[in-house]
């Protein structure tokens with residue numbers, strides 16, 4: 001069963017259309033990445049999905065119930081993009097408050113463990129007003145996770161985090177996935193999305209510009225070769241390996257099986273080609289995103 005199912009979402013603010021017919025779903029145990037430029041409508045989609053903004057049209061089912069049903073919302077963890085917690089409370093008190101709001105039964109030890117998970121174990125009793133921005137974001141993550149949600153929505157969860165904190169979040173996401181929790185991740189850090197997401201939805205000007213698994217969006221693998229003395233015979237050999245793009249002395253062979261690289265290299269050497277580098281790889285999500293957004297325009 002899907003954790004979230006959204007269909008035909010639309011939202012206008014006065015004359016501006018923020019979201020224009022967006023549909024998607026997130027399966028249990030799946031991490032879905034939401035990408036798109038500033039103002040694309042990502043946060044508006046998230047807020048409609050959580051029942052925080054009323055759509056002009058469209059429908060959302062959250063954990064098998066309509067989004068307005070508090071029983072569904074109680075099972076959702078949310079870290080908003082702009083997070084602020086009561087500065088007069090301690091980290092532990094903020095967690096206690098959110099456990100109460102979720103109506104959940106979370107033993108004291110689990111609450112402590114959640115603070116430990118986000119690296120705040122030794123700051124449990126400290127007032128949030130004295131926390132750095134990154135520490136507040138870590139607390140926000142703990143708030144999102146403490147009541148053992150079935151669906152977690154993280155809106156730019158690492159914007160204030162140091163590199164170690166970012167790696168921690170990656171580990172946390174992977175462990176949520178293993179537990180069958182569904183996750184929606186909105187992030188401008190594309191490398192982060194590429195590492196942890198199973199599927200990606202790319203929004204542009206309120207619409208879905210592209211969506212699919214990483215393999216679907218990025219296509220097959222490719223090999224980049226920096227070559228000198230490429231004869232027409234050698235070019236022909238390259239083309240037999242797969243479609244070739246040439247940019248000066250850089251040749252990119254698309255959709256080439258990694259196992260076929262040694263034979264290709266051996267043949268090129270025999271044909272007198274001088275090989276400076278051979279780099280297997282694949283189109284990065286960042287390049288693909290820029291490509292998609294560029295062709296949209």
Ligand SMILES: Nc1ncnc2c1ncn2[C@@H]1O[C@H](COP(=O)(O)OP(=O)(O)OP(=O)(O)O)[C@@H](O)[C@H]1O
Nearest residue numbers: 013016017018036037038039040041042043044045
């Ligand atoms: N409360 C609001 N009132 C008026 N316009 C709004 C409101 N919230 C969002 N918008 C508009 O809707 C559009 C989408 O905004 P949204 O915050 O959803 O984008 P986003 O993709 O999350 O952007 P960012 O990456 O910058 O956070 C923007 O044009 C924005 O100005």
